[in-house]
Amino acid sequence: VKEYRPELPKIPEYIARLPVFRGYPVPWFVETIPGKDPDFRIVSRTKLAAAIAQRRCWVCGVNIPTAQEFAFVIGPMCAINRTSSEPPSHVECANFSALACPFLARPKMVRREDDLPAELSLPPGMMIGRNPGVALVWITTTYTKRFAPNGVLIKVGEPSRVWAFAEGRNATADEVRASIESGMPLLREAAQREGLLALSELAAARRRAYKVLGLAA
């Protein structure tokens, strides 16, 4: 019998097949090291490649049917640059992760950066190393990918729907807005170094994100 944490949302069918560690389902993408406890921060490179090549769900490992849309779990800043360092999932697996993953669900939890294996470096692209508090589930029919030395950089396509979650529930518009605005200074700084064009592109990307997220400008 699998013992889940009582605060977890209803376990979707495919996730119920995953092993359980400390009351949490162990996501399919986690690297398994024989004789060691699973570390949810460590992504398997083999699975990263398999997820993309075989349309496997990042969370449960089961194929995403071709008729189904892709669901990306991304931080709010990723709604601006439309990037993800992780492959897509089934819609229900993505929703479960956004609600249940302690890093995504609880903004006050600090992500440990210590004792990661040496070969595990930061994901490619510009990542913001803080817990965003708000997790988005971005549903789309398309994405493009580029392999980088330490992973994959995915550009997510135009969304048909986007949901925002915080602390295991739907996020409020204020939370989504605050979460985006807290990351803007970093993006502005980077754009400033690139020049005026980058700054106006960032402003346009921000407006586009606000629209997609249903926020008033």
Ligand SMILES: [Zn+2]
């Ligand atoms: Zn799945």
